[in-house]
Amino acid sequence: MSLSPxxxxxxxxxxxxxxxxxxxxRDVLGRxxxxxxxxxxxxxxxxxxxGVMLIVFLVLALAAPLIExxxxxxxxxxxxxxxxxxxxxLGYAGGVTGEHWFGLEPGLGRDIFIRLIYxxxxxxxxxxxxxxxxxxxxxxxxxxxxxxxxWLDAVINWITDLTLAMPFLVIALALTPTLVLRFYGEREQVxxxxxxxxxxxxxxxxxxxxxxxxxxxxxxxxxxxxxVEAARASGAGLGHMLFRQLLPNIWAPILVSFSLAVPxxxxxxxxxxxxxxxxxxxxxxxxxxxxxxxxxxQTDPAYxxxxxxTIFALVFAFNLFGDALRDALDPxxxx
Amino acid sequence: MARFLIxxxxxxTLTLFAVSVLTFLMFFALPRDPVTGMCPKNCxxxxxxxxxxxxxxxxxxxxxxxxxxxxxxxGRDLGSAQGGHCDAPCLGWSYVTNEAVSDTIARVLPVTxxxxxxxxxxxxxxxVGLGMISALRRGTWLDRLAIGFSLTGASLQLYFVGAxxxxxxxxxxxxxxxxxxxxxxxNPVKWASGLxxxxxxLAFLFSAIYARLSRAQMLETLSEDFVRTARAKGLAKxxxxxxxxxxxxxxxVVTIAGLDVGGALGGTxxxxxxxxxxxxxxxAVDAVxxxxxxxxxxxxxxxxxxxxxxxxxxxxxxxxxxxxxxxx
Numbered sequence: 245m246s247l248s249p250x251x252x253x254x255x256x257x258x259x260x261x262x263x264x265x266x267x268x269x270r271d272v273l274g275r276x277x278x279x280x281x282x283x284x285x286x287x288x289x290x291x292x293x294x295g296v297m298l299i300v301f302l303v304l305a306l307a308a309p310l311i312e313x314x315x316x317x318x319x320x321x322x323x324x325x326x327x328x329x330x331x332x333x334l335g336y337a338g339g340v341t342g343e344h345w346f347g348l349e350p351g352l353g354r355d356i357f358i359r360l361i362y363x364x365x366x367x368x369x370x371x372x373x374x375x376x377x378x379x380x381x382x383x384x385x386x387x388x389x390x391x392x393x394x395w396l397d398a399v400i401n402w403i404t405d406l407t408l409a410m411p412f413l414v415i416a417l418a419l420t421p422t423l424v425l426r427f428y429g430e431r432e433q434v435x436x437x438x439x440x441x442x443x444x445x446x447x448x449x450x451x452x453x454x455x456x457x458x459x460x461x462x463x464x465x466x467x468x469x470x471x472v473e474a475a476r477a478s479g480a481g482l483g484h485m486l487f488r489q490l491l492p493n494i495w496a497p498i499l500v501s502f503s504l505a506v507p508x509x510x511x512x513x514x515x516x517x518x519x520x521x522x523x524x525x526x527x528x529x530x531x532x533x534x535x536x537x538x539x540x541x542q543t544d545p546a547y548x549x550x551x552x553x554t555i556f557a558l559v560f561a562f563n564l565f566g567d568a569l570r571d572a573l574d575p576x577x578x579x
Numbered sequence: 580m581a582r583f584l585i586x587x588x589x590x591x592t593l594t595l596f597a598v599s600v601l602t603f604l605m606f607f608a609l610p611r612d613p614v615t616g617m618c619p620k621n622c623x624x625x626x627x628x629x630x631x632x633x634x635x636x637x638x639x640x641x642x643x644x645x646x647x648x649x650x651x652x653x654g655r656d657l658g659s660a661q662g663g664h665c666d667a668p669c670l671g672w673s674y675v676t677n678e679a680v681s682d683t684i685a686r687v688l689p690v691t692x693x694x695x696x697x698x699x700x701x702x703x704x705x706x707v708g709l710g711m712i713s714a715l716r717r718g719t720w721l722d723r724l725a726i727g728f729s730l731t732g733a734s735l736q737l738y739f740v741g742a743x744x745x746x747x748x749x750x751x752x753x754x755x756x757x758x759x760x761x762x763x764x765x766n767p768v769k770w771a772s773g774l775x776x777x778x779x780x781l782a783f784l785f786s787a788i789y790a791r792l793s794r795a796q797m798l799e800t801l802s803e804d805f806v807r808t809a810r811a812k813g814l815a816k817x818x819x820x821x822x823x824x825x826x827x828x829x830x831x832v833v834t835i836a837g838l839d840v841g842g843a844l845g846g847t848x849x850x851x852x853x854x855x856x857x858x859x860x861x862x863a864v865d866a867v868x869x870x871x872x873x874x875x876x877x878x879x880x881x882x883x884x885x886x887x888x889x890x891x892x893x894x895x896x897x898x899x900x901x902x903x904x905x906x907x
C-alpha cells in the first residue's frame with residue numbers, strides 16, 4: 245500500500261532495533277519485560293501527553309450521541325437561514341458563533357463541529373477495525389512464511405509483491421461501484437454501514453503486507469535460536485511452536501506496528517473519502533469535508549482549517565504515542 | 580549478476596501478468612454491462628450491440644485477454660468506429676473520450692512525470708540531507724528542529740498542506756498562478772510556476788519521512804565497528820561519513836524511495852485532485868467514474884509497470900551502493 249510511506253520507516257526502525265525482548269536487568273524485585281516497558285512509558289512525558297490526547301479523542305468519538313444531545317444540533321441539520329444569497333455563512337471565520345462553535349458548511353449549512361465529532365467516530369472505527377484485521381492476517385501469514393520457509397515462503401512473498409504492485413487507490417476506486425452494484429443494484433439507496441464495510445475490506449486486502457514482512461523477518465531471526473530448536477527437538481507441534489514459542493517473543497514489534505498502523509488507516513480513510521471512495525456524503529468524514537472545502541478556498545478559507553487541523557492533531561497524537569511505545573518496548577533502538 | 584537480472588526480470592514479468600489478469604477479471608466480474616458506461620443514456624439497442632461486438636465482448640474471456648495483450652505488443656485492427664488500425668502499444672479505444680487510449684496516456688503521462696520527478700529530487704535531497712545533518716549533530720538544536728519538522732510533516736495530509744499553500748500563495752498573496760500544466764518545452768518558466776506548489780507540498784511531506792528514516796539509519800551505522808576502524812586508521816571525517824557510513828545507511832532509504840517513486844509515477848491522485856491538474860491519477864479516477872474500461876485497464880497496468888520496474892531497479896542499486904551485497 246503506497247499511501248503512506250511512514251510504515252516502511254517504522255518497520256525499518258523496528259527491524260533495526262533487532263531483538264524484540266527487553267534486556268536483562270539486575271533488579272531486586274523481579275519484573276517482567278511488560279512491567280519494565282510500562283514503567284518506561286509512564287516516565288515518558290511525550291507518551292503521557294499524547295496518550296491523554298488519544299483518550300480524549302476516543303471519548304469524544306464514543307460519546308458522539310451524548311455530545312449531540314448536549315450541543316443540541318444534529319450532524320444532518322441544515323441552517324440555510326444563516327447563509328447569505330450565495331450559500332456562504334454569515335459572520336466571521338465561516339460563521340463561528342456561540343451556537344455553532346466551528347461555523348457552518350457553505351452551501352448546505354450544516355454545523356461543522358458536530359460533523360467533526362461524528363467524522364472522528366467514523367474515522368476511528370474504520371482505522372481500528374482495519375488495523376485489527378490486517379494485523380491478524382499479517383501475523384498469520386508472516387509467522388507461517390518465516391517459520392515453515394520453503395515454497396510457502398516463496399508463495400507468500402510473491403503475493404506480497406503482487407499486492408504492493410497493484411495501484412491501491414485506483415483499484416479501491418474501481419472496486420467500490422462494482423461491489424455496490426453487486427449488493428444493491430442501480431437505484432437502491434446504499435446504507436452508510438455498507439460504505440464503511442467496503443472501506444474496511446479494501447484496507448484488509450491491501451494493508452497486511454507490512455505486518456507480514458515484519459513478522460516474517462522477526463520469525464526468521466528467532467527460528468535458529470536455541471530455545472526454538474530445543475522446543476522442536478522435544479517434539480512440539482506446529483501450533484505450540486507458533487503460539488507458545490514464537491509469538492510471545494515478537495509481540496512487542498507487532499504492538500508497535502499496530503499502533504503506527506492506526507494513524508495510517510485514518511489517513512488512508514480520509515484520502516479515500518477525499519477522492520470519493522466508499523463513504524457517501526451522508527456519512528460525516530474528514531476526507532469528504534476537505535474535498536468539499538476545496539471549492540471554497542477563496543470564498544470561505546475557514547472551512548478547510550477545522551477538519552484539516554483536527555485530522556492533523558489526531559494523526560500527530562497517534563504517531564507520537566507509537567514512537568514512545570517503541571522506545572518503551574525496545575530501549576535499544578536509537579531513535 | 581546476469582543470472583540475478585534474468586531471475587528478477589522473470590518474476591517481475593510474472594507479477595505484471597498476474598496484475599493484468601486480475602484487473603481484467605475484476606472488470607469483467609462487473610454485474611453491469613461495461614458497454615452501458617460507454618455510450619450516453621439514450622443509446623439504442625442496435626448501437627449497444629454493435630459496440631459490444633466491436634469491443635469483442637461476445638468473444639470468450641481468454642480470447643479477449645489474448646487480443647488485448649497482442650495489441651500491446653504488435654498492434655491490432657479495431658473496428659472502424661474505434662479509429663481503424665491501432666499501432667504497436669495499442670491499449671484499445673475509449674468510447675468516452677473518443678480517442679485511442681494510448682493517445683490519452685501520451686498526453687497525461689508527461690504531466691505526472693513533471694509532478695513526480697522534480698518533487699522526488701527535492702524530497703530525497705532535503706530528506707536525506709536533513710537526516711544526515713541531524714544524525715551527525717545529534718542532540719543539538721538543529722537535531723531537535725529536524726525531529727520536530729519530521730514529526731509534523733509525517734502527520735500532515737497532502738490535501739490540507741496543498742489547500743493552505745493555495746490559499747496563501749495563489750489566492751491571497753497572488754504570487755503564483757492557479758496551478759496548471761504547460762509543457763516544459765513550450766515554456767519552462769510557466770511549467771515550473773504552475774507546478775511548484777505540487778512539488779513543494781509533496782516534497783515537504785515525503786522529506787519529513789525520509790529525514791526520520793535516514794537519521795535513524797545513520798545513527799545506527801555511526802555506532803558500527805567499521806566506522807570506528809575507518810576513523811582509527813586516520814581517515815578524515817568527511818570521507819568516513821560521506822563515503823563509508825552514508826553508503827551503508829542509505830540502503831533502506833533506497834528501498835522505500837523506490838517504492839514511493841514507483842507508486843507516485845503511477846498517478847498522484849491526491850496531488851492532482853488538490854491542485855486540479857489532469858495527470859495519470861485524475862485520468863484513472865475519471866475513467867472509473869465514467870466506466871471507461873479500456874482507460875482503467877491501461878492506467879492500472881502502467882501504474883503496476885512503474886512499481887515493478889522500480890523494485891527491480893532498487894535491487895540493482897543495492898549492489899551498486901552497498902559493497903556487502905552480492906546478487907545471486
